[in-house]
Amino acid sequence: SAKEAGRNAYRFFTNKMNVDVMDRIMVRNSLLRALERREFVLHYQPQLDIKSGHIVGVEALIRWENPDIGIVPPDRFIPVAESSGLIVEIGRRVLQEACRQLKAWQEEFGLADFVMAVNISALQFTRGDLYEAVSSAIRESGIDASNLELELTESILLKEADQALEVMSRLRKLGVKMSIDDFGTGYSSMAYLKRLSVDKLKIDRSFVKDIDVDSEDAAIAHAVISLGHILGLTIIAEGVENEAQLAFLHAHGCDQYQGYYYSRPLPAAECGRLLSKN
Ligand code: C2E
Numbered sequence: 001s002a003k004e005a006g007r008n009a010y011r012f013f014t015n016k017m018n019v020d021v022m023d024r025i026m027v028r029n030s031l032l033r034a035l036e037r038r039e040f041v042l043h044y045q046p047q048l049d050i051k052s053g054h055i056v057g058v059e060a061l062i063r064w065e066n067p068d069i070g071i072v073p074p075d076r077f078i079p080v081a082e083s084s085g086l087i088v089e090i091g092r093r094v095l096q097e098a099c100r101q102l103k104a105w106q107e108e109f110g111l112a113d114f115v116m117a118v119n120i121s122a123l124q125f126t127r128g129d130l131y132e133a134v135s136s137a138i139r140e141s142g143i144d145a146s147n148l149e150l151e152l153t154e155s156i157l158l159k160e161a162d163q164a165l166e167v168m169s170r171l172r173k174l175g176v177k178m179s180i181d182d183f184g185t186g187y188s189s190m191a192y193l194k195r196l197s198v199d200k201l202k203i204d205r206s207f208v209k210d211i212d213v214d215s216e217d218a219a220i221a222h223a224v225i226s227l228g229h230i231l232g233l234t235i236i237a238e239g240v241e242n243e244a245q246l247a248f249l250h251a252h253g254c255d256q257y258q259g260y261y262y263s264r265p266l267p268a269a270e271c272g273r274l275l276s277k278n
Pocket residue numbers: 045060061062073074075078091094119120121151181182205238239240241258259260261264265
C-alpha cells in the first residue's frame with residue numbers, strides 16, 4: 001500500500017541501509033512530497049569575525065521536518081536528492097528562501113555587509129541552470145548580490161570543470177561571492193584556486209577538531225591560512241567547538257569561525273534573536 005511504501009521510505013532516512021531500485025523510487029517520491037508540502041526548512045549557523053567577535057554572516061543549512069519521523073539531517077537525504085535529480089529543485093527553493101530570509105533580517109536589523117552563505121551541489125551546475133536560479137532568487141528577494149555567498153566543494157571542479165568555471169564567472173560578474181567548502185579534503189590544485197577567483201576558503205572541520213593537540217592538523221590549518229592570505233582570501237574555520245581551538249585559530253590569523261562553541265545551526269526565529277543583539 002502507499003502507506004507501507006511511505007513507511008519503508010522513511011526507514012531509509014532514519015537507518016543507515018542500502019537501497020535497491022524500488023527503494024530509490026519510494027525515497028524519491030517521499031522527497032517530492034516533502035517539496036510539495038514545504039517540509040524543507042533552513043536553519044542558520046552564525047559565522048563570526050574572530051577579532052571582533054561579531055556575527056558577520058550565517059550559513060543556511062537544510063533540514064527536512066518530516067511530520068512522522070521528525071527532523072531529518074541533510075546527510076540522510078541530500079545524496080538521494082542528488083542521484084534522483086531533485087537537488088536542482090530543492091536547491092532552487094533553498095536559494096529563494098535564504099535570500100528572502102536575508103532580506104527580512106536586513107529590513108529588521110540593517111546588516112549591510114552581512115553574508116548569507118548557501119551550499120551548492122555540483123549537480124546544480126550540471127543538471128540545472130544555476131545562474132538562472134541564483135539571479136532570480138536575488139531579483140525576487142531584492143537583496144544585493146554581494147550579500148550572497150555560494151559554498152562550493154572541490155568536487156565541482158573535478159567534474160565539468162570548464163562548465164562550472166563558466167557559470168561561476170557569470171555569477172561573479174553579478175557580484176555573488178564564492179567560497180570553497182570543506183577545503184583540504186578534496187582535490188583542488190593551486191592552479192584552480194587562481195582560476196576560480198573565490199573569496200573565501202572554509203577550513204574543513206576534520207582539521208579543526210584536534211587543531212590544538214595534533215601538530216599535523218595544526219600545520220595544515222596554518223598552511224591554509226597562509227596560502228589563503230597570500231592569495232587575498234578570507235579564511236573561515238568550521239566546526240569550532242571549544243575555546244582552545246578558537247585560541248589557536250586566533251593566534252594563527254584565521255579571520256572567521258563558525259561552530260557549536262558559539263552556536264549550533266538555529267531555526268530562523270532563534271537566529272534572529274542573536275542577530276538583534278549583535
Ligand atoms: P557543510 O556545508 O560542511 O556544513 C557544516 C556542517 O557541520 C553542518 O552539518 C553543521 O551543522 C555542522 N557543524 C557546524 N558546527 C559544528 C561543530 O562545531 N561541530 C560539528 N561536529 N559539526 C558542526 P549539517 O547541517 O548536518 O549539514 C551537513 C552537510 O549537508 C553540509 O556540510 C552540506 O554539505 C550539506 N548541506 C546542508 N544544507 C545544504 C543545502 O541546502 N544544499 C546542499 N546541496 N547541501 C547542503
